[in-house]
Amino acid sequence: MKRTSLYDSHLDLGAKMVEFGGFEMPIQYSNLKQEALAVRNSAGMFDVSHMGEFFIKGKDAAKFVDHLITNDFLNAGQLKAVYSPLCREDGTVVDDLIAYKITDEFVMLCVNAANLDKDWDWIQSKIGDFEVQLSNESDNYSLIALQGPKSFEILKEIDPELNDIPYYSLQTNNEGSTPLIYARTGYTGEDGFEIFGPHTQIMNLWAKLLAKDVTPCGLGARDVLRLEVCYPLYGQEITDELTPFDAGLKWTVKLQKPSFVGKSSLENAKSSFSNLKLVLDKGIPRIGYKVEDSNGQIIGEVTSGSMSVVLGKGVAMARVNKEKYTSDSELFIDIRGKKFKANRHKGPFVKGGHK
Amino acid sequence: MSTIPENLYYTEEHEWISVEGDVATIGITDFAQSSLGDIVFVELPDSETEFEDGDSFGVVESIKSVSDLYTPLSGTVLEKNEEVEDSPEKLNENAFGSWLVKLKMSDSSQVEKLLSAEKYKAFCETNS
Numbered sequence: 001m002k003r004t005s006l007y008d009s010h011l012d013l014g015a016k017m018v019e020f021g022g023f024e025m026p027i028q029y030s031n032l033k034q035e036a037l038a039v040r041n042s043a044g045m046f047d048v049s050h051m052g053e054f055f056i057k058g059k060d061a062a063k064f065v066d067h068l069i070t071n072d073f074l075n076a077g078q079l080k081a082v083y084s085p086l087c088r089e090d091g092t093v094v095d096d097l098i099a100y101k102i103t104d105e106f107v108m109l110c111v112n113a114a115n116l117d118k119d120w121d122w123i124q125s126k127i128g129d130f131e132v133q134l135s136n137e138s139d140n141y142s143l144i145a146l147q148g149p150k151s152f153e154i155l156k157e158i159d160p161e162l163n164d165i166p167y168y169s170l171q172t173n174n175e176g177s178t179p180l181i182y183a184r185t186g187y188t189g190e191d192g193f194e195i196f197g198p199h200t201q202i203m204n205l206w207a208k209l210l211a212k213d214v215t216p217c218g219l220g221a222r223d224v225l226r227l228e229v230c231y232p233l234y235g236q237e238i239t240d241e242l243t244p245f246d247a248g249l250k251w252t253v254k255l256q257k258p259s260f261v262g263k264s265s266l267e268n269a270k271s272s273f274s275n276l277k278l279v280l281d282k283g284i285p286r287i288g289y290k291v292e293d294s295n296g297q298i299i300g301e302v303t304s305g306s307m308s309v310v311l312g313k314g315v316a317m318a319r320v321n322k323e324k325y326t327s328d329s330e331l332f333i334d335i336r337g338k339k340f341k342a343n344r345h346k347g348p349f350v351k352g353g354h355k
Numbered sequence: 356m357s358t359i360p361e362n363l364y365y366t367e368e369h370e371w372i373s374v375e376g377d378v379a380t381i382g383i384t385d386f387a388q389s390s391l392g393d394i395v396f397v398e399l400p401d402s403e404t405e406f407e408d409g410d411s412f413g414v415v416e417s418i419k420s421v422s423d424l425y426t427p428l429s430g431t432v433l434e435k436n437e438e439v440e441d442s443p444e445k446l447n448e449n450a451f452g453s454w455l456v457k458l459k460m461s462d463s464s465q466v467e468k469l470l471s472a473e474k475y476k477a478f479c480e481t482n483s
């Protein structure tokens with residue numbers, strides 16, 4: 001199993017470590033609830049160095065990425081980030097990623113650790129006549145996600161050069177082979193930064209953030225935080241068998257683009273799924289639990305479920321068959337054989353404070 | 356490591372058991388509550404439910420996890436602690452003072468296979 005450059009620090013901090021995407025990662029330090037609330041109310045940081053980084057350089061870099069992904073990348077400005085699914089010709093999703101446009105000729109993709117090899121092979125196979133060089137920089141980069149309303153203030157104290165850049169923007173001096181990149185992105189719904197850099201630099205930053213009392217947060221808190229704001233997770237809301245429409249990602253598919261991989265399939269794709277957000281008065285929904293109507297007919301299942309630390313209630317995202325329910329259907333979740341009423345929720349369970 | 360009361364029996368699943376006559380009272384240990392973190396949901400069996408030793412008799416849930424509770428003893432539930440179902444955080448606050456179920460044992464000889472406080476302490480030390 002691989003370890004990140006911050007592994008020793010995690011052990012020093014008493015983290016409980018688990019396998020995730022081929023890495024030994026901290027799931028929790030002292031208390032998951034306190035970690036999650038630190039992000040909502042102040043600032044928390046995550047080691048997400050397991051994520052993969054690909055560089056795409058060359059004359060056609062931005063054009064190539066626009067061709068690969070369903071979202072619009074060509075019209076994104078320099079130093080902008082774009083979230084998008086990466087689809088196959090048949091419209092199913094290889095991975096979801098963030099593409100960072102450093103220049104039109106230098107794009108960084110940040111991909112899920114568990115999908116890295118699959119993504120690499122897929123992207124490689126699509127190069128064709130595009131004038132680009134693809135490189136896997138994952139072993140050269142460490143990555144910290146600093147999240148929470150105090151993120152900017154804290155990071156600015158450490159690096160006075162940092163600007164108050166807008167959400168989904170980046171700042172980099174683009175120096176050296178592994179440039180330091182500040183991106184105003186994240187997976188918690190709060191304001192914050194993802195900071196990509198060489199191992200030593202990121203280890204130093206982690207130590208400085210710790211000295212500023214930023215709460216180290218594990219993957220457990222990260223998962224609850226992203227569920228509270230209804231961000232999808234590859235392997236749960238998004239899978240190899242689903243299209244972006246099935247996964248509730250219609251907003252990321254720009255069919256007006258002249259062409260992109262999967263376009264012709266997605267133009268004709270009709271999804272048979274709805275993605276529901278459910279809140280329970282009692283009981284905690286978990287992944288795989290069945291969603292039923294009042295007659296006990298199974299209409300779908302929970303893709304992510306947990307107790308929300310903000311609401312103090314069980315919350316779930318669920319993928320259900322569109323034809324098996326109507327908007328006024330009463331819904332229930334089967335928890336170990338008992339039916340718990342699930343109320344449909346409009347919008348995210350928690351409103352994050354990102355800009 | 357918190358103290359482990361001497362007067363109780365234990366299991367490797369981090370449960371404590373107090374025995375009076377043929378009635379066993381079962382709870383989870385301080386080690387269990389501390390490794391679970393914030394306990395947010397507890398589900399316990401109704402009285403008169405029968406269990407064989409090794410059966411799951413309920414669950415405790417933290418924010419991110421579901422853990423089964425296993426009875427080391429066969430028997431019939433006399434009573435469940437509804438207070439803990441209503442306020443699961445009591446398990447975090449005082450695990451040894453928050454029992455889960457009282458069981459009328461059908462085979463009292465099963466008590467012999469439970470761990471003593473000393474043995475449980477040694478088990479925790481080698482497995483933590």
